[in-house]
Amino acid sequence: xxxxxxxxxxxxxxxxxxxxxxxxxxxxxxxxxxxxxxxxxxxxxxxxxxxxxxxxxxxxxxxxxxxxxxxxxxxxxxxxxxxxxxxxxxxxxxxxxxxxxxxxxxxxxxxxxxxxxxxxxxxxxxxxxxxxxxxxxxxxxxxxxxxxxxxxxxxxxxxxxxxxxxxxxxxxxxxxxxxxxxxxxxxxxxxxxxxxxxxxxxxxxxxxxxxxxxxxxxxxxxxxx
Amino acid sequence: xxxxxxxxxxxxxxxxxxxxxxxxxxxxxxxxxxxxxxxxxxxxxxxxxxxxxxxxxxxxxxxxxxxxxxxxxxxxxxxxxxxxxxxxxxxxxxxxxxxxxxxxxxxxxxxxxxxxxxxxxxxxxxxxxxxxxxxxxxxxxxxxxxxxxxxxxxxxxxxxxxxxxxxxxxxxxxxxxxxxxxxxxxxxxxxxxxxxxxxxxxxxxxxxxxxxxxxxxxxxxxxxxxxxxxxxxxxxxxxxxxxxxxxx
Numbered sequence: 001x002x003x004x005x006x007x008x009x010x011x012x013x014x015x016x017x018x019x020x021x022x023x024x025x026x027x028x029x030x031x032x033x034x035x036x037x038x039x040x041x042x043x044x045x046x047x048x049x050x051x052x053x054x055x056x057x058x059x060x061x062x063x064x065x066x067x068x069x070x071x072x073x074x075x076x077x078x079x080x081x082x083x084x085x086x087x088x089x090x091x092x093x094x095x096x097x098x099x100x101x102x103x104x105x106x107x108x109x110x111x112x113x114x115x116x117x118x119x120x121x122x123x124x125x126x127x128x129x130x131x132x133x134x135x136x137x138x139x140x141x142x143x144x145x146x147x148x149x150x151x152x153x154x155x156x157x158x159x160x161x162x163x164x165x166x167x168x169x170x171x172x173x174x175x176x177x178x179x180x181x182x183x184x185x186x187x188x189x190x191x192x193x194x195x196x197x198x199x200x201x202x203x204x205x206x207x208x209x210x211x212x213x214x215x216x217x218x219x220x221x222x223x224x225x
Numbered sequence: 226x227x228x229x230x231x232x233x234x235x236x237x238x239x240x241x242x243x244x245x246x247x248x249x250x251x252x253x254x255x256x257x258x259x260x261x262x263x264x265x266x267x268x269x270x271x272x273x274x275x276x277x278x279x280x281x282x283x284x285x286x287x288x289x290x291x292x293x294x295x296x297x298x299x300x301x302x303x304x305x306x307x308x309x310x311x312x313x314x315x316x317x318x319x320x321x322x323x324x325x326x327x328x329x330x331x332x333x334x335x336x337x338x339x340x341x342x343x344x345x346x347x348x349x350x351x352x353x354x355x356x357x358x359x360x361x362x363x364x365x366x367x368x369x370x371x372x373x374x375x376x377x378x379x380x381x382x383x384x385x386x387x388x389x390x391x392x393x394x395x396x397x398x399x400x401x402x403x404x405x406x407x408x409x410x411x412x413x414x415x416x417x418x419x420x421x422x423x424x425x426x427x428x429x430x431x432x433x434x435x436x437x438x439x440x441x442x443x444x445x446x447x448x449x450x451x452x453x454x455x456x457x458x459x460x461x462x463x464x465x466x467x468x469x470x471x472x473x
Contacts, residue, residue, distance in 0.1 A: 057432045074436045081426065082433035084381055086357035090445050095437045097444040107446050126356060142437065 006030040007070050007150050007178055013053050013062035015202075023049040024060065025202040031150060031178055033067075038189035038210050039182040041199035042224035047182035048077065050199065051152045054180065073143035074152040078159075079135035080128075088114065088130070088138060089123035095146045113145040117171060133164040137171060144175070151179040157188060186225070190214045198223055230281035230352035236462075241358040242365025243451040243459040248350045249366070250463025251276075255342035257470035260334045265472040270338075272466055273345040280349035290344045298337040305329045356380075357445070364448050370441045377443055378430075386423055393418060 013027040023046045031037055039047050052058045055074040066072070076082050085091040092110035101109065114120050117137040122130065127138060136156060143151055156172065157165040169188045172179070183189050189196060189210055196213045198206035200223050206213060213220065236244055255273065258266040277287065306323040310316065314326040354362060359380060363373050393415045397403065403411050451459070 052432060055432075055436055057435055076429065076433060078429070080385070081429040082437070084378070084430065084433070085443065085445075086355070086360050090357070090360075093446050094444070097446070098438040098440045098442070103446055110446075146437070 006032045007067050009065045011063045013060050015049055015058055015060040023202050027204055033178055035178045036193040037180045038193040038196040039180055040196055045199040046202040047199055048154050051154050051182055055152055071148045072150045073146045073148035075139045075143050077155040079139045082139055083127040088125050088127055091127055092141050092145045109145055113141040117141040132159055136168055148177055151177050153179055153181045155182055157185045186214050232279040233353040236353055239455050240449045240451045241361035243455040245362030245366050247459040247463040250467055251346050254466035254470045255346045256339050260331055262473045265470045269470040273342050276349040277345045280352040282348040286348055287345050291341055294337050294340045298333060301333045360443055361449055389422055
């Protein structure tokens with residue numbers, strides 16, 4: 001997929017839960033290199049499911065097309081779901097080692113990622129011994145250690161206090177990769193992304209510049225936001 | 226996992242895989258004793274007790290975990306007493322005028338004794354490894370990939386399920402608590418909730434593993450291979466209890 005086709009494109013994505021409830025219904029989405037997109041929607045709108053589909057973790061109907069060589073990383077809402085190694089350093093080195101990198105290189109890459117996200121000095125700690133804010137940053141470090149072209153962020157501000165959310169937003173603002181940010185925090189979505197996609201009942205109901213969407217408070221309220 | 230105990234520190238000079246090999250032999254030693262070999266049984270029980278105390282484990286913790294074993298034993302013995310036995314079988318008199326075949330009773334008691342010993346050994350071993358050492362031990366032992374991954378993930382899930390269980394019981398207490406038959410019923414529904422939550426959590430973990438390129442292993446940055454002297458010491462420390470357990 002080259003140039004205008006974008007980094008990743010979802011075409012007619014459909015997914016239904018085993019109980020028959022539709023989670024995604026003909027979703028179209030395109031993200032270009034370096035672009036930052038907010039994915040907004042009420043609870044149950046299909047944001048997390050769409051991110052899983054974009055990461056090709058869910059068997060959906062429709063297509064997800066990636067540009068050749070495009071690497072995608074995902075950060076889940078609950079850090080505990082994606083932390084399973086017994087030390088912070090092993091967590092970050094997990095993906096590089098599984099990708100076949102030699103130990104010295106994997107260590108170097110992991111240390112660089114930890115330093116970048118302000119976690120240097122915590123290498124030997126058990127991930128569960130970190131604060132929620134540190135665990136969220138660890139998840140970011142894990143995702144970035146995979147050197148992705150696109151990062152999928154599922155409600156990264158959930159469970160954080162306002163100061164913690166602002167701090168995490170600062171780290172996200174410093175990323176050089178394209179990302180899709182699923183969030184309820186419209187203020188931070190406005191400061192971090194240029195474009196927003198609003199989901200309702202598994203369908204894309206609005207796609208426009210984020211600032212424009214946020215300015216239309218009545219419309220967002222009608223969408224349950 | 227609990228922090229290292231005096232036993233863990235004493236064995237700390239052995240690499241995690243060597244300690245893992247020793248631990249495997251301890252588990253085998255706990256499975257060998259039989260009520261028909263009283264010497265081996267009493268030596269193994271004494272060793273398990275000493276190991277448990279050196280590991281900083283409490284008898285109360287063992288006692289709490291024995292509730293299930295005791296229930297199993299009582300119910301099975303009752304079953305043996307009530308069900309018709311084979312003609313010619315030697316019967317052993319039980320309280321309340323009941324009788325059960327000796328062979329069946331020995332079998333049930335063997336299972337109960339081994340389960341109790343396994344609980345004590347598992348508690349002691351849990352305090353011999355840190356979480357990271359447990360993974361290093363698994364990675365360093367010649368275990369097939371799938372059981373190794375399952376063992377590690379099971380260990381990981383156990384602590385999460387335990388934390389979830391405590392939260393659910395705390396929530397029940399916060400709502401006034403329950404007693405008697407209602408407590409049993411509410412415990413059953415808590416168990417149901419736990420199973421559902423564990424399933425969801427496992428699904429999310431599977432997604433995370435897949436997203437991070439899981440390739441049937443949990444690699445660490447510094448896998449340790451045990452030296453020959455370490456393996457010899459581990460074989461002796463683990464093999465002697467196995468041999469003692471077989472004494473008649």
